[in-house]
Amino acid sequence: MADFLLELLMEEIPSRFQDMASIHLKNKLIKSLQEEKLSFNSLETYITPRRLVAYIQGLPEKKKDIQERRKGPRVDAPEKAIKGFLKSLNLELTDCKQETMQKGVFWVVDVLQKGKPTACILENIIKDILETFSWPKSMRWGNKMGKWIRPLRNMIAIFDGKVLDIEWNGVKSSNKTQGHRILFPNFFKVDSWKSYKDGLQKRQVILNKKDKIERIYKGIEALAKESNTTVYKADRLVNEVAGLVEYPWFLKGTFDKNFLKLPVEALETTMRVHQRYFLLYKAGKPSTSFVVVTNMPTDDKYIENTMREGNEKVLKARLEDASFYWKLDQKTALSEFSLKLKERLFHKELGTMWQKKERLEKLIVCSSLLDYLKENKINKEEAQKAAELCKADLCTGMVAEFPELQGIMGGYYACLEGYSKLISKAISEHYSPTGTEEFCPEKPLSVILSLVDKIDTLLGFFAIELEPTGSKDPFALRRAALGLLRLTLNNGLDFNLKPLLEKAYSLYVDQGLVKKGNIETCMKKVQTFLSERLRYYFKDKGHNHKVIEGVLAKGSQHSIVRVEADLKAIENFLKTEKGALLLQNYRRVSNILRAKKHKVASNFWQEDKLGEKAEKELLSAVKNFEQEAKEDQTIEQQLDSLTFLQKPIDQFFEDILVNDPDEDKKNNRFLLLAKVQRAFDKNLSFSSLVG
């Protein structure tokens, strides 16, 4: 048994790609080893800002030898053939044996296939991985043609204590590497996993990212504690920062309390996005302190001071910029900013943002939303105002400087101008939700403003046939669709979306941007797209894929909310004993119908041919079901009435042989079963459950 250590040392890997790179390397190694049929005891990969590392334990020194019997020509074959056979294996006739087989006596020989040394195989695997590794972005450097995330500078590849012979893009494998770039620039020698790990530790590099993350949490908390403060929702930033330092040290800086007048989101964005600082909170409100995670020790007072002052100065300049725009923007009314939307393109075929704004104003009070507005006590004027102002902040200085604050700044400015809280909140929240986990609006006006914005975007791009293809989705339509679904489901918007989608389309037509005649095609495509996204959404939530297909196949004549309710009801029903039995029944019925060879025309149907008791009972149960089934039944009621079919079906299969020699009887039994199947499929599409 032997171990393998691989370290790829390169120039700084962008933090956001590090986790995936580590996983990708692991998967690629496992796959390659499996293909080579090489066993191992454990395989781990690690990532730091400059190195991608793999350590494999318990590999064999070489692949097993394989005994193989080769069959040659018949003993009485021409000499030429026998010679050829021997030559191909580089053997003498004396090495061979004779063996009697069905077609005569043959020369055979047992050949030993020597297993290749693992070292050779690993060399090939690593070369292949370097050549085919898929980075989300990659580059060339110098005169080299190979592509990597950033220039690869050094490689350790040691198997069983020996350096492997690998060369890629001008980098040759060795047994040397570097520690912390500044603190320990000299290369050091490595001969084992232990000496590698210890060597890095001594030279201020933490190999295990989890350890580093833990250290970062502790370090920040310790500094926060000193001033009775806390950090909020820092997980993402901690992960990012862990990808920026080989070893974390900490320092606390402060800023002028005047900057606390800025919106907290502006403070957060400046600190988190631009500077990667952790803002500290006191009693739920931002304090004037922040923590910087550095890649250099902070124990020397002079150096710590230099670093603190440097960081404080940069932050001050950034916050001054933000304050400048924050004050400047307040001198102009949102309605005035809004006029500049005329100069801002939504998309070159879909007009300006001003035109989008005009559509939203109409869409939010269109007839299919009036009930919703009424139920939630939103007056029309308020809804229209929110739509009118929601895009205005795109023209403010603040959003130009901090694009991620779109909507949020509009909310602040609306509030300062004295618009109602409802309107301000709606403007602020109308870009949400932006993903599966992100915040989803709950306030009715926010919900509906966000919904119409997303519908407008979807219909527009589908109308000009710029829908997503494959992995390409430049206008983030999948995200818009997901947003639409989450808004609808989380808030129980139990109405049919179709009229709303149609209205959105017609608003583009009114502006002369898209052709009226294409509405049918477009609607179909949008609905298919939404149904696909819904499938994806349900799968993501862990629902049973067969039931998902069932409810989606039925289509959503009503609303997406109903589809979800149906889905949950069926899932719960199938978990009960009754449900399982019923599904079994259905399976039997559909199996028999599928197996029958000829088609039975429905005009063969003669009720009086069904003379047996079990037949009659089943027929009357089906008729009962059909009479009871009504449009407005809930899914639970429908499932419940289906359970009355269970016993008659059981009885039917127990007593009756469908394939009766009498053609009439047989055909009518088929037709009866077909009726049963239709009953099942009428509202619930059982067929997909057994498919």
Place this chain on the structure above:
Amino acid sequence: MDPTKAFQDLILALQIFWANQGCAILQPYDMEMGAGTFHPATTLHVLGPEAWNVAFVQPSRRPTDGRYGENPNRLQRFHQFQVIMKPSPDNAQDLCLQSLRAIGLFPEKNDIRFVEDDWESPTLGAAGLGWEVWCNGLEVVQFTYFQQMGGISCNPVSLELTYGLERLSMLLQDKDHFADLQWNISQKGHEEKALTYGDIYLTSEKEFSIFNFEKSNVKMLRKQFEDFEKECESLLLCKLPMPAYEYCVKASHLFNLLDSRGAISVLERAAYIKRIRNLARGCCESWLEKRQESSSKKNKKQGF
């Protein structure tokens, strides 16, 4: 010479450092341009296979960044120090750190970080991968491996280092306003001759901010843009990529002036940028074509 005490010494120190690395120290291009990347020593010379190692200061114009000299960090005309090395050397990051040492920024005493920043210039059709080099949270150098220029794939790849000199000097001299930077150190017996950055450029910042934001002649600028675009195109037809490129640079600066005057709507913006990119692409293609022709002629003469 002390780069931590005078702006001109910072420039001198960088020039000496890069000269010692074998770079030819060029002079600024004598035209208004938005960044050192527009200098033909960058735009054109990063194309083609020949080795090319140069460094130079480029005064850079960003009319929209003017603040009448009042904002401590923003200027409409500032200085970039640019290094181009083709092919990019294997010790590029080390060289960058050494150059910081040469100007008195010691990586051992500061927190130097390479933070992902992929660079793109839509007007030049250029793109590269690299980092912002941070010193205690402040971006001091832009570090880029050029992958594409004028829409043409770069092979070999060049290294571009761009130092923001004012910002760097403020850090080194520990000054809060660019105007307070010492331009040169007072020499013994010549104390009264020392100047600050403000002595030299504050008035021009004020005047140009007024010009850029309030007084430039939009009608004339627009007309010139059209004229220069045509001129560039016709020079390309004459296979004169270098003069053509000058007109492309002029057009680009006119666009920036119009932009700072608020004369370009967001709608027009993309179209203007595309027009400049087309010019830049034409110049790059033509320049490369000519280089290839002349090198094959040279080879023939030499009997290859």
